[in-house]
Amino acid sequence: MMEHLPIVMIVLPLLSAVVTPVAGRIHRVLSWYIVVIVTALCFAGSLSLLSTVLETGRISYWLGGWEPPWGIEYLIDYLNAFVLCLVAFIAFIVAVYAKKSVELEIDEARLPLFYGVYLLFVTGLMGIVITGDIFNLYVFLEIASLAGYALIAIAKRREAAMASFNYLVMGTIGATFVLLGIGHLYMVTGSLNMADLAQRLPALYGSKVVQTAFAFFAVGLSIKIALFPLHNWLPNSYTYAPSAVSAIMAATATKVGAYAFIRVMFTVFHAEFLITGIHLNHLLLFFAALAILMGSILAVAQTDIKKMLAYSSIGQIGYIILGISLMNLTGIQGSLLHIVNHALMKGTLFLAVGGIVYRLGITTIEDFKDLGRKMPVSMAAFTVGAFSMIGVPLTVGFVSKWYLAIAALEAGMWYLIIVLMLSSLLTAVYFWRVIDNMYFQPHDASKVSEGSVVVAESNPKDAPVLMLLPTIVTAVLCVFFGIFASLPLSLAEKASMILLR
Amino acid sequence: MPENIIRRTIGGMLIPLIQLYALYVIAHGEGGPGGGFQGGVILGSSVILYALIYGVEATRKRIKQKFTDLLCSTGVFVYGGIGVLCLLAGGNYLEYDMLPLGTPEHSSHLGILGIEIGVAITVASVMITLFLETARRDEK
Numbered sequence: 001m002m003e004h005l006p007i008v009m010i011v012l013p014l015l016s017a018v019v020t021p022v023a024g025r026i027h028r029v030l031s032w033y034i035v036v037i038v039t040a041l042c043f044a045g046s047l048s049l050l051s052t053v054l055e056t057g058r059i060s061y062w063l064g065g066w067e068p069p070w071g072i073e074y075l076i077d078y079l080n081a082f083v084l085c086l087v088a089f090i091a092f093i094v095a096v097y098a099k100k101s102v103e104l105e106i107d108e109a110r111l112p113l114f115y116g117v118y119l120l121f122v123t124g125l126m127g128i129v130i131t132g133d134i135f136n137l138y139v140f141l142e143i144a145s146l147a148g149y150a151l152i153a154i155a156k157r158r159e160a161a162m163a164s165f166n167y168l169v170m171g172t173i174g175a176t177f178v179l180l181g182i183g184h185l186y187m188v189t190g191s192l193n194m195a196d197l198a199q200r201l202p203a204l205y206g207s208k209v210v211q212t213a214f215a216f217f218a219v220g221l222s223i224k225i226a227l228f229p230l231h232n233w234l235p236n237s238y239t240y241a242p243s244a245v246s247a248i249m250a251a252t253a254t255k256v257g258a259y260a261f262i263r264v265m266f267t268v269f270h271a272e273f274l275i276t277g278i279h280l281n282h283l284l285l286f287f288a289a290l291a292i293l294m295g296s297i298l299a300v301a302q303t304d305i306k307k308m309l310a311y312s313s314i315g316q317i318g319y320i321i322l323g324i325s326l327m328n329l330t331g332i333q334g335s336l337l338h339i340v341n342h343a344l345m346k347g348t349l350f351l352a353v354g355g356i357v358y359r360l361g362i363t364t365i366e367d368f369k370d371l372g373r374k375m376p377v378s379m380a381a382f383t384v385g386a387f388s389m390i391g392v393p394l395t396v397g398f399v400s401k402w403y404l405a406i407a408a409l410e411a412g413m414w415y416l417i418i419v420l421m422l423s424s425l426l427t428a429v430y431f432w433r434v435i436d437n438m439y440f441q442p443h444d445a446s447k448v449s450e451g452s453v454v455v456a457e458s459n460p461k462d463a464p465v466l467m468l469l470p471t472i473v474t475a476v477l478c479v480f481f482g483i484f485a486s487l488p489l490s491l492a493e494k495a496s497m498i499l500l501r
Numbered sequence: 502m503p504e505n506i507i508r509r510t511i512g513g514m515l516i517p518l519i520q521l522y523a524l525y526v527i528a529h530g531e532g533g534p535g536g537g538f539q540g541g542v543i544l545g546s547s548v549i550l551y552a553l554i555y556g557v558e559a560t561r562k563r564i565k566q567k568f569t570d571l572l573c574s575t576g577v578f579v580y581g582g583i584g585v586l587c588l589l590a591g592g593n594y595l596e597y598d599m600l601p602l603g604t605p606e607h608s609s610h611l612g613i614l615g616i617e618i619g620v621a622i623t624v625a626s627v628m629i630t631l632f633l634e635t636a637r638r639d640e641k
Contacts, residue, residue, distance in 0.1 A: 007584075007594040015581045018574035064587075065596035 006061040006074040017119035024112020031115040039092040046088040050081040069193035075132030079495035083259045090251045091122045097470040098244035105242040121147035125256045135192045145171045152241040163236035170233040177220030184213035225257035228291035231314045238310035243354025251347035255339045266499040284325035289419045291318030296426035316342045326411045332496035334403030341396035348385035351471040352378045355463030372439040375462045381475035386431040388478045395482040512554040519547040530617040537617035541624025549632045557636045569626045576623025583615045
């Protein structure tokens with residue numbers, strides 16, 4: 001059975017997704033157990049795939065026994081295996097976390113449906129990562145997006161429906177652009193297999209059709225990853241979604257989008273085409289720097305913690321794109337590292353905030369006064385995540401920022417260092433506001449803003465163990481991979497080497 | 502409602518024919534134009550026609566929401582399940598000719614028919630759900 005592992009990784013959550021709502025009708029808890037077990041198995045499977053890839057090189061799986069480029073091929077190399085482990089891990093962690101959190105934030109009758117859609121979302125994300133067929137990538141992109149819209153809209157708050165609708169409109173435009181890009185490529189090459197496309201395309205790099213195709217891909221995927229001027233759907237989606245959904249979306253959805261972007265840029269197309277053919281690197285660099293600065297500036301202006309984290313995500317996407325657009329080995333390595341590192345730290349932050357929402361129902365930063373004493377463990381995890389975002393040494397944030405800075409120097413673009421420093425400073429500003437409120441401001445009961453559930457007097461406990469444990473695990477990993485960075489580093493190096501060929 | 506009589510009569514005559522035609526399209530999917538998706542749409546539209554004539558409440562009385570929900574899942578499960586059966590029979594995912602159903606041609610034939618049926622079930626029930634959910638009045 002081991003040789004079928006690539007397809008099992010997709011089919012297992014897909015089939016479980018349709019079983020989950022039915023099992024939920026028998027007993028509600030059953031659907032949660034299914035999700036936890038399935039995501040745990042997926043994580044184990046992804047680790048096993050990673051070790052196989054490390055031993056034997058890439059794995060190719062032919063669906064229906066059809067030989068590529070005619071059939072759909074699932075192709076796993078260093079890059080996929082790396083991102084796959086991340087997605088499966090976050091999916092598992094958040095699944096454990098979700099139980100308590102969604103019981104409060106979602107109608108009880110909809111819980112089994114929520115878990116079903118959650119598994120569909122995971123299926124879509126893992127499918128995007130695992131497939132070697134570009135049309136298949138589009139299909140999984142749509143599965144993940146549609147499930148994502150539903151996951152946001154399922155929240156009890158009314159604003160969630162509007163946020164989800166905005167995301168639906170923007171996401172559909174993005175997906176349509178990607179589809180148009182695929183259509184253009186198919187028109188000139190007659191192939192949908194990524195490896196096959198990579199061989200056929202160089203002869204056609206002069207063609208206007210191929211250049212148009214790339215433009216469609218670039219814009220479509222930029223919407224999906226919320227690159228700065230196209231980011232409008234993201235803040236409200238993350239803010240009004242249930243806590244668990246914010247966590248998994250912030251940690252994986254845009255990261256997988258970035259993975260798809262990298263795949264299309266470097267596997268389907270070639271770095272040389274992007275630099276000499278269409279001069280993409282400077283354009284992308286401009287938008288990346290803009291995203292970093294604007295994301296950070298907008299984050300400083302927020303009063304709602306979830307919205308602040310969402311805007312900070314937009315800035316962090318800028319980092320990932322910055323590394324890619326430098327188009328050198330260190331830059332791509334830095335980007336890949338940042339995909340993992342940002343997933344870990346943003347995951348920690350959203351999970352910790354979810355704990356506060358669960359106990360106190362507050363998201364306004366002003367109301368966080370004295371929380372450091374009331375919820376010490378959650379707040380410690382939050383602080384670790386925040387330090388990591390700022391880029392303090394010994395945390396993961398430092399490692400990826402270091403690599404991005406070196407890459408900028410290697411490319412001879414010293415002015416990017418200023419952008420990086422400035423944004424780190426802004427990050428410190430907006431996170432310090434939260435930390436200052438948490439630890440150093442005395443609590444003032446008379447000033448709790450309206451709309452929050454006032455339980456402040458009753459001295460709340462820390463978040464429940466099921467929510468606390470995943471938060472601690474991601475926080476510890478933030479520090480662990482910050483100190484022992486060699487494992488993700490070597491993987492990112494191998495992955496960036498195959499990307500630049 | 503007496504003015505409804507033409508609609509009711511025509512509907513009563515057409516709906517069975519539409520459904521029969523849907524089954525024909527599903528069954529001939531692998532050899533000619535048509536298939537699970539198209540057949541499923543035709544099957545779903547027959548129920549939508551019923552809802553247009555007799556109203557949403559009457560349709561929901563005949564086809565409960567639980568039932569369509571279950572069918573939505575069943576179709577996906579049939580599709581994926583056949584793929585898994587291929588795995589168990591020693592082939593790759595969805596490699597129908599490995600199914601132990603006589604000759605490879607015969608198993609391939611039955612395998613793809615099963616897939617078409619799975620697709621048809623899901624497409625039909627999703628169409629019905631979409632129509633009835635959009636047409637439903639909120640209780641509030």
